[in-house]
Amino acid sequence: MRFWKAVTAIIWKDIRAELRTKDIFSSMFVFALLSVIVFNFAFELRVPDMKMVAPGIVWVAITFAGTLGLNRAFVIEQDKGSLAGLLLAPVDRAAIYFGKMLGNLLFIVVVTVILLPLVMIFFNLSLLSWQHILVLLLGIYGFAAVGTVFSAMAVNTRAREVMLPILLFPVLLPVLVAGVKMTGSLLDGEPLSDVANWLQLVAIYDVGFTVVAYLTFGFVVEE
Amino acid sequence: MERSSRTLMIFTALAAALVLFAAYMALRGAPDAVGLTEDNTFAQRIIYFHVPSAWLSMLAFGVTMVASIGYLVTSKRAWDSLAVSSAELGLVFTLAATASGAIWAKPAWNVWWTWDPRLTTYTIMFLLFVAYFMLRSAMEDPARRARFSSVYAIFAFLSVPITFMSIRWWRTIHPVLIDPNEGFGLGPGMMNAFFISLFSFTVLYAVLLAHRYRLERTKEQVEELKEQLGY
Amino acid sequence: MSETDTPMIEVKNLVKAFGSKYALRGVSLRVMPGESLVIFGPNGAGKTTLVRILSSLSRPSNGTVRIGGLDLLKHADGIRRYLGVVSHAPLLYDSLTAEENLRFFAGLYGMDKPDERIKAMLQRVGLWGRRGDLVRTFSRGMVQRMAIARALLHDPEVLLLDEPDTGLDPQAAEMLHGLLSELSRRPGAVASGSAAGIERPRTIVTVTHSIERGLAIADKVVILANGRVAFESPVDGMTAAEFRPIYDEKCSPSAPPTTAGVNGGGR
Numbered sequence: 104m105r106f107w108k109a110v111t112a113i114i115w116k117d118i119r120a121e122l123r124t125k126d127i128f129s130s131m132f133v134f135a136l137l138s139v140i141v142f143n144f145a146f147e148l149r150v151p152d153m154k155m156v157a158p159g160i161v162w163v164a165i166t167f168a169g170t171l172g173l174n175r176a177f178v179i180e181q182d183k184g185s186l187a188g189l190l191l192a193p194v195d196r197a198a199i200y201f202g203k204m205l206g207n208l209l210f211i212v213v214v215t216v217i218l219l220p221l222v223m224i225f226f227n228l229s230l231l232s233w234q235h236i237l238v239l240l241l242g243i244y245g246f247a248a249v250g251t252v253f254s255a256m257a258v259n260t261r262a263r264e265v266m267l268p269i270l271l272f273p274v275l276l277p278v279l280v281a282g283v284k285m286t287g288s289l290l291d292g293e294p295l296s297d298v299a300n301w302l303q304l305v306a307i308y309d310v311g312f313t314v315v316a317y318l319t320f321g322f323v324v325e326e
Numbered sequence: 327m328e329r330s331s332r333t334l335m336i337f338t339a340l341a342a343a344l345v346l347f348a349a350y351m352a353l354r355g356a357p358d359a360v361g362l363t364e365d366n367t368f369a370q371r372i373i374y375f376h377v378p379s380a381w382l383s384m385l386a387f388g389v390t391m392v393a394s395i396g397y398l399v400t401s402k403r404a405w406d407s408l409a410v411s412s413a414e415l416g417l418v419f420t421l422a423a424t425a426s427g428a429i430w431a432k433p434a435w436n437v438w439w440t441w442d443p444r445l446t447t448y449t450i451m452f453l454l455f456v457a458y459f460m461l462r463s464a465m466e467d468p469a470r471r472a473r474f475s476s477v478y479a480i481f482a483f484l485s486v487p488i489t490f491m492s493i494r495w496w497r498t499i500h501p502v503l504i505d506p507n508e509g510f511g512l513g514p515g516m517m518n519a520f521f522i523s524l525f526s527f528t529v530l531y532a533v534l535l536a537h538r539y540r541l542e543r544t545k546e547q548v549e550e551l552k553e554q555l556g557y
Numbered sequence: 558m559s560e561t562d563t564p565m566i567e568v569k570n571l572v573k574a575f576g577s578k579y580a581l582r583g584v585s586l587r588v589m590p591g592e593s594l595v596i597f598g599p600n601g602a603g604k605t606t607l608v609r610i611l612s613s614l615s616r617p618s619n620g621t622v623r624i625g626g627l628d629l630l631k632h633a634d635g636i637r638r639y640l641g642v643v644s645h646a647p648l649l650y651d652s653l654t655a656e657e658n659l660r661f662f663a664g665l666y667g668m669d670k671p672d673e674r675i676k677a678m679l680q681r682v683g684l685w686g687r688r689g690d691l692v693r694t695f696s697r698g699m700v701q702r703m704a705i706a707r708a709l710l711h712d713p714e715v716l717l718l719d720e721p722d723t724g725l726d727p728q729a730a731e732m733l734h735g736l737l738s739e740l741s742r743r744p745g746a747v748a749s750g751s752a753a754g755i756e757r758p759r760t761i762v763t764v765t766h767s768i769e770r771g772l773a774i775a776d777k778v779v780i781l782a783n784g785r786v787a788f789e790s791p792v793d794g795m796t797a798a799e800f801r802p803i804y805d806e807k808c809s810p811s812a813p814p815t816t817a818g819v820n821g822g823g824r
Contacts, residue, residue, distance in 0.1 A: 105667060112664040120652035123691070184646020187614055188707070191648070192665035193637040249481065256474045260464035269460055270478060273453040274485045277492040284496060300495065308488055315484060319477045322398055326470065326615040468576040469618075546577075553577040 109194040113202025114209070120179070121210065127175040131214045135168035139222060157226045158286035162242070162279055164218065169211045169246050170268050173254040176207055181258045186324065196321040200251065204316070207254075208247040215239060234295045235286065241302070242282040245309045249274055252316045255323045281305045334536055341533040344526035348374065348519075356519035369433040372426050374519055378527035379423035380444075383451065384486075385531065386416030390458075391483035394476035403546065406472035409479060410462065411538035415531060417455040424448050443494040450489050454482040563626045565590040565715060565760040566611065571620035573606050573784075580606040582784035583620070588777070591758035593741040595771040595792075598781035599808045604764045605645065607781065608719040611762065612642040624715060638666065641713030643721045647704040651693040655684050655703055658692060659710055666711040678706040683732065697724035705733060709740075716740065716761045722770065730770070737761060737774045768804065769797045780807045 121127055142160040143153070150156050180186035180203075189199050219230050230239075250271055257267040281301045288298045295302070352374030358367050389412040397405035427445055428438045439445065461478055465471040566588040573581040581603045588594045598604050609615040610622060613633045622629040624636050642648075649658050656675060663671030679685040682702040687695070692703060701724045708716065718737075722730050740759040765771040772778065772792055778800070780788035787807040 108667070109665055112661060116650065116653065116657075116661045119657060120650055124652045126652075179650075179652075183651055184644065184648050185650050187644065187646060188648030188662065189665070190614060191612060191637060191640065191642050192662065193634055193667070194665050195634070252477065252481070256461070256477065259470065259474070260461065262464055266461065266464055269457045273450050273457060274481050276450055277485065277488040280489075280492045280496050301492075304488065304492055304495075311484065311488075312481065315480060319398070319480065322473045322477055326609075466576070549577040553579065 106195055106198050109192075109198040110202045110205065113189070113199065114206045117176070117203070117206040118209070127172050127179075127210055128214065130175065131168040131172040131210065132217060134171050135164045135214055135218050136221065138164040138167050139218070139225065143225065153226045154228055154290060157222065157228055158283045158290060160226075161219075161222055161230075161286060162282045164222075165211065165215055165239075165243065166246065166272075166275070166279060168214055168218075169207075169243070169250065170271060172210050172214070173207055173247075173250045173271075174257070174264055174267050176203060176210075176251075177254045177258040178263070190324060196324060197317050199324065200316060200320040203255075204247050204251040207251055208244060211243050211247060212240070215243065228290060230286075230290075232289070234289050237295075238282065238285045238289065238298075238302070238305075241305045241309060242278050245278040245305060245312065246275060248309060248313045248316055252320055252323055255320070277308055278305060281308075334533070334540075337529070337533050337536070341526070341530045344522075345530050348523035348526035351519040351522050355515075357515040363433075365433045369430055372430045374523040376423060376426040376430060377520070378524045379419045379426060380448065381524060382527055382531045383416050383419040383423055383448070385528070386412045386419060386535075387451065387455075387483055387486065389535070390416060390479050394479040397472055397476045398480075401469075403468070403472065404543070406468075406476065407542040407546065408535075408539055409472075409476065411535055411542055413455060413458055413479070414538060415534055417452070417459070419531070420448055420452045420455060424452060441493075443490060443496070446493045447486065447490040451486055454486070458482065563590075564588060564623075565592070565625060566594075566762065567621075567623040568607075568611070569621045569623075571607070571610065571622065572618045573603070573610060573615065574618045579784050581610075581617075584781070584784070584786055585620075586779065586786065586789075588760055588762060590760055591741070592777060593737075593761040593763070593775045594777045594779060595775035596762065596764045596779045596781055597766070597768065597771065597804060598764075598787075602781040602808075603784040604781050605719055608642075608644065608717050608762070608764055612640055612644070612717050613637055614642075614644075638711070639714040641708040641711070641716045643704050643708045643716075643718045645719060645723070647692075647700045648707060649692050649700065649703055652691060654689050654691055655679060655695075655706075656688040658703065659707060662707055662710055668711060671710075674710065674712075678710055681732075681736065682706045683729070698726050698729055701725055702729055702732075705736070709736075714757075714759060716759055716763075718761065718763045718765075720764055720766065722765060722767060734770055734774065737763070741774060741776075768800060772797055772800060780804060782808050 139160055142156070142163065146153065146156050146160075177186070180189070190196075222228075223230055250267075253270045253274075254267050257263045257270060260266050281304050285298045285301050285305075289295070352371055356371065356374065390409045393405045393409035393412060396402070397409060424445070427448070431440060431445075432438050458475055458478055462471050462475050465474065564587040566586065568584055568586040571581050571584040572579070584603070584607060586594070596604055596607070606615065610617050611624075611629075613629055613636065616630065625639065627636060629636055650661070653661065656679070659675045659678065660671060663675060668674065676685065679688050682705055684699060684702055684706065687699070692700060695703065701721070705721060708718075716737075721733055725733060741761050761774070763771060763774065772795060775792050777789070777791050778795070779786055780803070788803060
């Protein structure tokens with residue numbers, strides 16, 4: 104009970120601050136949009152139908168924008184020493200993890216929700232079905248679950264802005280591969296059951312790494 | 327110290343002898359593979375180097391992870407030294423496996439590189455090791471370095487099998503049970519050479535790890551002595 | 558948390574090393590409940606490291622810390638509730654208002670009806686009029702006052718203050734001084750919202766460079782130099798003029814490394 108109270112307090116605090124400044128949100132969104140446009144030009148002349156590469160573009164745009172957002176999320180905690188403020192409070196370290204992670208998840212989801220209609224217009228395709236949304240959510244969750252731990256590490260290193268993607272992308276690869284595969288299959292009109300093994304893979308990834316993050320987060324934030 | 331030094335020297339000599347023997351078995355002792363072109367018959371012998379390297383990179387990675395857990399549980403610096411020593415060897419063997427794979431791929435598949443699941447997975451593993459070392463080099467405080475890299479090693483190691491699975495499915499939806507590299511199977515003579523080289527390389531790894539670990543511990547002791555004398 | 562004969566804070570042979578660099582080389586201290594300890598020392602003496610360890614933000618490399626009779630490492634979660642910390646960083650969120658910041662931390666400390674307490678604290682540090690303003694618009698002194706309000710919000714039993722007067726103007730420094738005197742000397746005088754229990758003097762550890770103010774609020778004084786306790790004594794009306802030569806002697810670069818024997822001198 105106290106655990107989730109602390110979790111919601113942390114999420115609420117992040118939303119509060121974000122609604123005021125819109126720092127994280129705007130930079131993430133603009134970056135996602137830019138990546139979509141850049142990819143469009145990178146592929147346009149070589150690919151017969153942009154639908155073929157659209158799944159990849161969506162997932163890479165979300166990954167890039169999400170990385171940017173994760174970086175900002177812990178830089179904010181670090182710069183005024185407020186992470187220490189959180190650590191001083193009598194709350195479980197895991198509550199801090201889930202608070203930050205769910206906050207990150209929420210921001211990425213919001214950016215994705217705004218990005219998707221634009222992608223659908225640009226590439227003339229539909230991503231509005233519960234299957235698509237489920238696939239996106241599972242993937243983004245895995246991203247946030249692992250990314251939150253790594254960003255808490257990255258802010259404490261030199262060259263913190265570049266450290267996060269270097270740490271994150273190799274570990275994140277299965278999610279990216281599965282996400283692209285599933286979104287692609289769904290776009291080709293295949294039923295979700297055809298990609299059940301991929302769905303399982305991402306689910307295992309999500310659950311497994313949430314547990315590992317839960318167990319290790321204390322080592323990352325404490326000294 | 328003295329005695330463990332001597333033991334290590336003996337094992338070092340043993341490892342050297344074993345590796346030489348394995349090299350002889352690989353190049354001369356093992357029979358030719360049948361049913362291959364002349365080029366491929368020679369190229370196939372890289373298997374005695376390639377597969378042990380790949381195996382050792384996995385083993386090294388695993389040792390790094392176990393040592394990392396050991397560090398997080400005990401906070402003893404020795405575990406971190408073991409983790410980093412093993413990771414360095416892992417990096418070398420991953421590179422060796424990837425490079426020998428590419429050399430073999432040229433005659434066998436007529437390309438240096440293909441996005442085969444194993445090749446891709448080893449590339450990712452290589453990148454994980456690189457990230458591990460970049461993370462370490464970006465921090466000064468040894469305790470924090472040890473904690474962060476331990477956490478990272480655990481994440482990284484657990485992601486490897488998932489990555490491998492995902493890439494395997496990616497190429498063909500149905501899991502491939504037979505590795506294209508080993509599709510032709512190994513005859514009894516080749517089997518002997520194969521296991522000899524596997525064993526020899528594993529001993530080599532253990533000896534190198536022991537040396538590297540000792541070096542790391544010595545480095546720490548020197549640092550500490552310097553600090554004690556100089557304050 | 559504890560009765561009077563167990564020390565509120567008990568530090569034994571505390572060592573903290575960052576790699577091969579030692580910040581603390583065996584510090585032992587006792588602070589009794591209600592006692593106010595002031596720590597002086599040159600930069601790099603290990604003062605901040607000591608406060609960070611006491612506040613559970615940093616783990617010692619060796620040695621033990623007991624707070625209220627409990628081992629800090631083992632019972633950190635329980636002990637944190639009783640600690641109030643002012644550190645170098647303000648530990649606040651720039652993009653939240655003064656009131657939102659306090660409300661957030663009140664929530665983390667599990668305070669049920671924090672409104673009155675928040676109001677009392679903001680009034681006390683003179684920021685009630687600015688309660689709706691973002692912390693990022695505050696001057697350094699105001700941020701520091703906020704940091705003090707944050708540290709005292711949950712009415713902690715033990716206060717750990719690392720240079721709490723940084724950036725404060727004379728009036729604010731006076732306010733802080735008054736606040737600390739109340740907390741350490743005059744039971745019940747603090748504007749604490751809760752009426753529960755007997756008001757006890759709080760246990761306070763202050764790190765400061767201001768010798769006059771430090772001595773004025775302290776029962777006991779410690780000089781930390783080179784990661785060791787170089788001097789320890791009850792204040793007993795010692796004046797700054799009397800103390801300064803001792804400080805200069807203990808902290809001069811040529812001072813010989815002190816032996817552990819000095820540590821016992823305090824109580």
